[in-house]
Amino acid sequence: MIFISAHADTNYKRVNLRIEGDSYVGYLDNYAGVYTAVKAFFSGEINFDYVRIELTPDEEIDMRGARQVAKEVKKNDLVIVIDVTGTPTDKDFVIEKCQSHIVRKFLVKVLDGFSYDIYADCPDPVANEDEVDVYKHKTEYCFFLGIPCHGGDYNFEDTKCKIRSIEHAAEAVIKICREYDKFIPAE
Numbered sequence: 001m002i003f004i005s006a007h008a009d010t011n012y013k014r015v016n017l018r019i020e021g022d023s024y025v026g027y028l029d030n031y032a033g034v035y036t037a038v039k040a041f042f043s044g045e046i047n048f049d050y051v052r053i054e055l056t057p058d059e060e061i062d063m064r065g066a067r068q069v070a071k072e073v074k075k076n077d078l079v080i081v082i083d084v085t086g087t088p089t090d091k092d093f094v095i096e097k098c099q100s101h102i103v104r105k106f107l108v109k110v111l112d113g114f115s116y117d118i119y120a121d122c123p124d125p126v127a128n129e130d131e132v133d134v135y136k137h138k139t140e141y142c143f144f145l146g147i148p149c150h151g152g153d154y155n156f157e158d159t160k161c162k163i164r165s166i167e168h169a170a171e172a173v174i175k176i177c178r179e180y181d182k183f184i185p186a187e
């Protein structure tokens with residue numbers, strides 16, 4: 001199975017969004033991640049026989065949503081956590097906390113031609129706790145797919161993210177799901 005997990009709760013009472021040129025500006029944590037997951041869903045190109053999309057509650061409180069989903073995650077499942085990141089980059093998206101060299105190798109192959117950075121650790125200066133910290137106890141095959149948001153603390157103020165970041169991150173998710181059969185690790 002592939003689990004795609006994007007937290008749907010926020011730190012805000014009210015939100016805002018505007019488009020400035022090629023970017024979204026507003027409260028983006030984690031509407032940017034949810035939008036990416038939902039964009040991948042509505043592509044019609046995902047085979048839900050082996051993919052689950054989970055828009056989780058309460059990440060900002062105690063990660064309750066991820067902890068619920070994690071109960072169903074098995075040892076060899078692949079988990080993709082989609083959330084905003086403050087990691088500096090001029091690429092479309094950033095893969096973080098990708099500890100498994102098997103997953104790294106798979107991603108590098110599958111995402112050939114995409115514009116992204118990939119890290120085994122978490123270089124995000126804004127926050128380094130996320131749902132990966134829950135899922136990693138169930139499977140080593142998990143990683144964080146970060147939508148780069150710049151210009152502030154995405155937890156509490158406006159930040160800016162490229163429209164193409166979300167489009168290309170969604171395409172990457174679709175590609176990963178489609179090529180998953182080339183990944184499936186031995187039991």
Ligand SMILES: [Zn+2]
Pocket residue numbers: 007029030083084
């Ligand atoms: Zn978040």
